[in-house]
Amino acid sequence: MSTLSRHAPLALALASLLSSAPALAGTVSRLTPPSELFASGAEAPVIARFLPGQRFDLQATIQPDAGQTITSFEFYVDGAPTRRDQVIPIGGELVTIPSTAARSTVTETGAAATCVNASGRTTGASGCKLVAGLPSNTAVVTQRAYSHMEPGVHALKIVAWQSDGSRISATGNFEIVGITPGGTVAKNIIIMLGDGMGASHRTAARIMSKGYAQGKAKGRLAMDTFPVSGMVMTASLNSIVTDSAPGMQNYVNGNKGNNNEEGVFPDDTRDAFDNPRIEYLAEYLHMLQGKSLGIVTTSDVFDATPAANAIHTSARGNGTGIVDQFLDDRHLTGLTVLMGGGRKWFLPNAGDSTSPQPLNGSQRRSSNDYVLPDDLVAGWGASRGAIDPGRDLIADFEGAGYTYTPDRTALDAAFATRVPDKLLGLYAFSNMNVAFDKVAGRRGNGTVVDAYGFPDQPMLDEMTDKALKVLAKNPNGFVAMIEAASIDKQSHLMDSDRWPLEVIEFDRAIAVAKRFAEQNPDTIVIVTADHECSGAAIIGAATVTAAALEADPDAGQSVVGVYEAAKFPKYTIAGDGYPVTTVIDNRMLIGYGANADRYETWLPTVYPTLDSQQPFSPSASPANPSVRNQGAGFLITGQVGGNQAVHTATDIPLSAYGRGAAAFTGVFDNTDVFFKLGQIAIGGVQ
Amino acid sequence: MPRSIAAQAFALVALLSCGDVAAHTHSEPVESREAPRALAVKKELGAPPKDVVDLKFRDLFAMPVGPRGLEPSDTLKAAAGKRVRMVGFMVQQSPATLGGFLLSPLPVASGDADEDLADDLPPGLVRVELPSHPDRVLPHLRGLIHVTGTLELGAQESREGTRISFVRIVPDRKTERALAKLAHAP
Numbered sequence: 001m002s003t004l005s006r007h008a009p010l011a012l013a014l015a016s017l018l019s020s021a022p023a024l025a026g027t028v029s030r031l032t033p034p035s036e037l038f039a040s041g042a043e044a045p046v047i048a049r050f051l052p053g054q055r056f057d058l059q060a061t062i063q064p065d066a067g068q069t070i071t072s073f074e075f076y077v078d079g080a081p082t083r084r085d086q087v088i089p090i091g092g093e094l095v096t097i098p099s100t101a102a103r104s105t106v107t108e109t110g111a112a113a114t115c116v117n118a119s120g121r122t123t124g125a126s127g128c129k130l131v132a133g134l135p136s137n138t139a140v141v142t143q144r145a146y147s148h149m150e151p152g153v154h155a156l157k158i159v160a161w162q163s164d165g166s167r168i169s170a171t172g173n174f175e176i177v178g179i180t181p182g183g184t185v186a187k188n189i190i191i192m193l194g195d196g197m198g199a200s201h202r203t204a205a206r207i208m209s210k211g212y213a214q215g216k217a218k219g220r221l222a223m224d225t226f227p228v229s230g231m232v233m234t235a236s237l238n239s240i241v242t243d244s245a246p247g248m249q250n251y252v253n254g255n256k257g258n259n260n261e262e263g264v265f266p267d268d269t270r271d272a273f274d275n276p277r278i279e280y281l282a283e284y285l286h287m288l289q290g291k292s293l294g295i296v297t298t299s300d301v302f303d304a305t306p307a308a309n310a311i312h313t314s315a316r317g318n319g320t321g322i323v324d325q326f327l328d329d330r331h332l333t334g335l336t337v338l339m340g341g342g343r344k345w346f347l348p349n350a351g352d353s354t355s356p357q358p359l360n361g362s363q364r365r366s367s368n369d370y371v372l373p374d375d376l377v378a379g380w381g382a383s384r385g386a387i388d389p390g391r392d393l394i395a396d397f398e399g400a401g402y403t404y405t406p407d408r409t410a411l412d413a414a415f416a417t418r419v420p421d422k423l424l425g426l427y428a429f430s431n432m433n434v435a436f437d438k439v440a441g442r443r444g445n446g447t448v449v450d451a452y453g454f455p456d457q458p459m460l461d462e463m464t465d466k467a468l469k470v471l472a473k474n475p476n477g478f479v480a481m482i483e484a485a486s487i488d489k490q491s492h493l494m495d496s497d498r499w500p501l502e503v504i505e506f507d508r509a510i511a512v513a514k515r516f517a518e519q520n521p522d523t524i525v526i527v528t529a530d531h532e533c534s535g536a537a538i539i540g541a542a543t544v545t546a547a548a549l550e551a552d553p554d555a556g557q558s559v560v561g562v563y564e565a566a567k568f569p570k571y572t573i574a575g576d577g578y579p580v581t582t583v584i585d586n587r588m589l590i591g592y593g594a595n596a597d598r599y600e601t602w603l604p605t606v607y608p609t610l611d612s613q614q615p616f617s618p619s620a621s622p623a624n625p626s627v628r629n630q631g632a633g634f635l636i637t638g639q640v641g642g643n644q645a646v647h648t649a650t651d652i653p654l655s656a657y658g659r660g661a662a663a664f665t666g667v668f669d670n671t672d673v674f675f676k677l678g679q680i681a682i683g684g685v686q
Numbered sequence: 687m688p689r690s691i692a693a694q695a696f697a698l699v700a701l702l703s704c705g706d707v708a709a710h711t712h713s714e715p716v717e718s719r720e721a722p723r724a725l726a727v728k729k730e731l732g733a734p735p736k737d738v739v740d741l742k743f744r745d746l747f748a749m750p751v752g753p754r755g756l757e758p759s760d761t762l763k764a765a766a767g768k769r770v771r772m773v774g775f776m777v778q779q780s781p782a783t784l785g786g787f788l789l790s791p792l793p794v795a796s797g798d799a800d801e802d803l804a805d806d807l808p809p810g811l812v813r814v815e816l817p818s819h820p821d822r823v824l825p826h827l828r829g830l831i832h833v834t835g836t837l838e839l840g841a842q843e844s845r846e847g848t849r850i851s852f853v854r855i856v857p858d859r860k861t862e863r864a865l866a867k868l869a870h871a872p
Contacts, residue, residue, distance in 0.1 A: 351843075355811065356850075358850070359757070361809035407753075429751060429809070450749070454751060
């Protein structure tokens with residue numbers, strides 16, 4: 001396209017804006033980034049905030065007048081057109097992205113009989129482009145990978161022209177949060193994420209692993225020793241109660257996301273991978289500083305928290321596309337370490353059938369894979385992706401230089417002679433087993449880990465140690481997200497023996513991160529959670545012995561000692577750092593404020609409760625808490641439906657250690673964490 | 687826990703959780719009924735008939751799981767072409783598949799609409815064929831059932847062309863007769 005022709009639409013747009021235009025018509029039903037200015041007309045609060053140069057997509061859903069279509073559009077920031085060619089570093093090279101390539105208009109082009117109903121509204125049916133309920137001539141217009149350098153609140157305006165020449169417009173705003181230069185920067189960022197970990201979870205782990213005497217804790221958790229703590233507000237874009245996807249992504253892109261969505265703003269198209277993107281901290285710092293990204297989790301690596309550091313999708317369940325994108329977009333994210341469970345997503349499934357699965361147990365399937373549209377590929381320099389359930393993703397990771405470790409023995413062996421440059425660890429088919437059962441296995445009782453088929457899984461502190469060794473090889477530093485996923489999962493299940501050990505395991509990993517920061521002072525470590533789960537509360541302790549509980553599992557309230565009757569439960573800690581047993585006399589008792597029905601015996605079950613994401617659960621696992629101990633335990637009626645406890649909107653504690661830790665005090669929003677980290681990593685601390 | 691106790695626990699929990707489906711809920715109602723006496727497992731089964739081997743789900747794969755995924759166990763490979771008896775749950779499929787059903791170690795549901803997210807279906811589902819009624823469907827049967835027949839191993843596409851099974855049981859006459867009584871047009 002010639003210079004003249006490229007600029008012609010822009011000139012036309014400007015002229016149109018300045019001229020006495022026809023009266024406004026139609027409506028803009030969504031303007032992205034989201035703002036209160038657009039939603040309600042209020043100037044504050046400003047919803048969308050970005051760091052200087054952080055990329056994000058501009059998008060509007062435009063509902064034209066009847067019989068009209070959208071013929072062109074422009075986004076304006078502070079009155080100036082946003083269309084411009086971009087020069088961005090991709091894979092170490094500067095690449096020019098023509099502005100026209102990074103724009104798109106999506107309309108309902110699916111079969112009218114399927115995609116439009118008798119009322120002229122979209123149906124949102126499979127194979128259609130738009131979600132349900134929109135006028136059939138609706139257009140979703142997008143400009144990809146926009147960024148702005150000037151701090152302050154900026155006005156965003158969309159102007160779209162209809163086929164009759166009339167225009168539709170709407171206004172919103174966003175803010176660029178400035179960075180103060182001149183300080184001493186932290187090269188390495190370590191985010192220790194205890195999924196679902198509220199204050200009660202931390203307290204329970206302290207009581208169990210350290211003990212109390214005459215009101216004083218006899219020891220401190222590693223996270224207790226962090227010098228600065230604050231409280232974090234955790235709401236998502238569409239609820240006071242977040243799920244793990246926005247709960248994580250809000251920390252690492254600075255913006256509120258909808259529940260179930262990762263690295264994107266919501267939109268009105270059906271495609272789960274074409275949503276307006278927001279650049280992640282790892283992508284931003286990889287682009288600016290060449291940092292690496294490490295993701296370590298005890299869950300399936302496709303799960304919401306790990307994915308919400310590198311993946312952009314509005315459907316957290318799209319496992320095949322999510323794990324593919326980890327590898328495909330490593331040039332954008334700097335992904336260097338990926339460790340956790342989820343092997344089933346990495347195995348080839350040539351037949352694309354998952355019920356039943358192929359004999360190798362692959363869960364890959366074309367229906368949750370991804371292919372990106374042209375404008376997104378052009379704007380972000382992202383890999384297009386492919387529908388390829390037959391892909392051997394382990395082999396592709398290995399081909400890209402990652403050392404693959406399927407168990408603890410292989411992990412240790414990989415470090416025997418040298419530290420690998422890149423590391424892939426897949427230690428279970430789905431979520432890894434929890435500490436309660438892994439520790440039992442290491443002590444000689446492999447009942448659970450053997451039944452799952454993975455008797456040699458590493459603990460989170462071991463994974464953390466190895467991950468940091470790999471990441472530290474990059475002289476430019478790294479972003480690491482290390483997640484204890486099953487604090488949340490076992491809290492959902494109200495398993496009062498298994499989640500405390502998850503917190504203890506997490507704290508041992510925190511100790512590893514703290515030691516790293518002690519040895520590498522240019523490091524900031526934060527310990528936090530995405531949200532609280534289950535409304536867990538330490539209600540007291542049993543007034544009877546363990547034997548008495550076992551003899552009368554239906555004892556219920558009669559054995560709950562509150563206030564001074566709770567005394568100080570005394571657990572014995574073994575040499576491996578975990579309780580010899582959780583079943584002690586006068587044991588700590590946990591209640592739940594966000595509970596579903598459950599039968600409570602105040603005792604653990606031999607097998608963990610069935611994890612719906614775990615395909616290899618033993619048949620002996622109770623199906624859920626509402627049938628677990630049924631016929632034996634004391635029925636506690638829940639306040640929520642379903643059969644699991646739920647997340648709560650309660651603020652959660654955050655503790656910080658290392659360079660810049662002082663920034664994390666007070667009460668702040670989860671999105672604030674992103675800007676604090678940006679300041680520490682780029683502008684530094686005075 | 688020793689294997690024998692684990693097996694008892696399996697049976698107990700399985701019985702307690704009969705009809706309690708652990709996977710997704712579906713907008714499409716699924717026809718469901720109690721398993722007929724000829725198929726239902728209400729107590730520990732006696733010894734299998736002569737020349738029939740009890741095959742358990744946990745014996746389908748080599749353990750521990752391999753670095754490149756599951757691998758069929760020697761037990762499974764040895765059972766190919768032989769008569770086996772398996773105990774499990776009928777997968778609650780919506781819509782029901784033609785000419786057979788899936789047998790699972792856990793009570794689970796699967797629907798075409800959300801199959802892409804049904805990552806909680808356990809591996810090693812066994813397809814039970816109904817060769818006398820290839821174009822008919824079966825209602826979902828609640829609770830544990832037992833199936834006896836000849837084991838087939840190897841990829842085979844379903845009549846609908848949408849699924850590929852790798853382990854199948856072609857039922858013996860008695861099992862086939864019990865199932866055929868329940869079969870109806872889709």
